[in-house]
Amino acid sequence: MxxxxxxxxxxxxxxxxxxxxxxxxxxxxxxxxxxxxxxxxxxxxxxxxxxxxxxxxxxxxxxxxxxxxxxxxxxxxxxxxxxxxxxxxxxxxxxxxxxxxxxxxxxxxxxxxxxxxxxxxxxxxxxxxxxxxxxxxxxxxxxxxxxxxxxxxxxxxxxxxxxxxxxxxxxxxxxxxxxxxxxxxxxxxxxxxxxxxxxxxxxxxxxNAWLPARDILTASVAQSKQTLDPSGKIILFEQSLPWKEHLFELEADPSSNVEANAAVYVVYPDETGGNWRIQAVPVSPESFDSRKALPEAWRGLRDEELSKASGIDGGIFIHASGFIGGNKTKEGALKIAQAALEI
Known part of the structure; x- marks a missing residue:
């Protein structure tokens, strides 16, 4: 039919x-x-x-x-x-x-x-x-x-x-x-x-990976201003994540809570979770130039030599260009960022 x-x-x-x-x-x-x-x-x-x-x-x-x-x-x-x-x-x-x-x-x-x-x-x-x-x-x-x-x-x-x-x-x-x-x-x-x-x-x-980092960054900026640095110059992340592109896009968005050009250093755990990093915010996402590199006197130093020069225990390294450094603890990494802002 x-x-x-x-x-x-x-x-x-x-x-x-x-x-x-x-x-x-x-x-x-x-x-x-x-x-x-x-x-x-x-x-x-x-x-x-x-x-x-x-x-x-x-x-x-x-x-x-x-x-x-x-x-x-x-x-x-x-x-x-x-x-x-x-x-x-x-x-x-x-x-x-x-x-x-x-x-x-x-x-x-x-x-x-x-x-x-x-x-x-x-x-x-x-x-x-x-x-x-x-x-x-x-x-x-x-x-x-x-x-x-x-x-x-x-x-x-x-x-x-x-x-x-x-x-x-x-x-x-x-x-x-x-x-x-x-x-x-x-x-x-x-x-x-x-x-x-x-x-x-x-x-x-x-x-599922890139976009969730934006939410974490936004929350971290707000939390850091409230509990760590009201000026917004230091951002603390409790986990490692891709943050650069999000930071610059949110800085350019007037509706976000991220103030343009405010952030100077970010602090976060390294990929192993055992140590911590202090990274200078670059002038643009792809740039090797920083808004404020870590102090010249600390660059290229490692371990005890770095701890002695900075007066901060737990030093691991400061890169020769000053764009990144490491410390054994979150507290030590934050101290490096705070001290670097004053130099």
Whole structure:
């Protein structure tokens, strides 16, 4: 006995489920990831995929990426190859978007919300949305659009073909391999899964390891001001964590409790948990220059020699550049930071 759907015309049956369209032939990282991201949304989770350049077929698709020469979010069309296309992500990012960036700009918050299971209006979603663009998506946009990472044409000292875009490219059949459309389409599915696994892996790290450090930093700043140093120059962490990027971002956020340029030293346990570190806050996250390096007279000294010079027991070392030092106890590390502020 025939079902109702069996009696419908083919085009009508297609419309019962969503259909994602992209181009056929050689594929690239941007549309492979764009398709994966769409399948993390409620609207396109179970959508079929059609790879073609036939405009009539693309017109039957609910959403089209990387083909069609149209960018119109209201019509669910996301191509970036047309003349005059200049769309960027915004928020300080100026790299021209590929189909990956376009889909991520429109659907990324939903993808993050669905993946880590928090409401889409939670501030953490936007934090992760921007972080993932900066650390993952932007490079794919730039590579697909042929934007050089180094604008002054500096010749690289070595060749790197292990990036995600290159690995997707290698999944395409070689020029001298005979292939038909089903084989290439199957390889595209592999490419989309590859990009998606890397995207979700990175998102998992940022959501469950990187982002929780921000909450600890915020709490530690408040606690340190209350019990240790009201000026905010010394921040005490009770555990080791990635703090630099969070500190500078929160300093730049007027709504946070972290005062700009206030922090001078951070004190925290080392990775073994047995000793403690005193680190000078750099002038920027990647800089080797410190806001106030540890005293020059202590630099390069170790153990008893350091303890004698500083007058603080438990000394382990002070780096020759003064950006970091160590002590056997939390109390000793705090004393080094407090004494360094006065010198």
């Amino acid at each position: 025939s079902s109702t759907s069996d009696l419908l015309p083919q085009a009508k049956r297609q419309k019962m489920g969503k259909l994602i369209g992209t181009h056929n032939g050689t594929f690239h990282c941007d549309e492979a990831l764009a398709v994966f991201l769409l399948r993390q949304t409620a609207s396109y989770r179970d959508a079929d995929l059609k790879r073609t350049r036939d405009p009539a077929v693309l017109d039957t698709c609910d959403i089209v990426v990387d083909v069609g020469a149209v960018y119109d979010g209201s019509k669910q069309r996301f191509d970036h190859h047309q003349r005059g296309f200049t769309e960027v992500f915004g928020y300080g990012f100026n790299t021209k978007l590929s189909s990956a960036g376009l889909v991520y700009k429109h659907f990324g918050k939903e993808v993050i919300s669905n993946t880590i299971n928090i409401p889409i209006n939670d501030p953490k979603v936007e934090t992760l949305w921007l972080k993932m663009y900066r650390e993952f998506i932007e490079a794919l946009d730039a590579i697909d659009n042929g934007i050089a990472q180094y604008p002054n044409d500096i010749k690289p000292k070595y060749c790197n073909r292990t990036d995600l875009s290159s690995r997707v490219g290698y999944l395409n059949p070689a020029w001298n391999q005979f292939t038909d459309a089903p084989i290439v389409d199957a390889q595209f599915v592999k490419a989309s899964q590859l990009t998606g696994e890397e995207f979700l892996g990175r998102l998992n790290y940022y959501a």
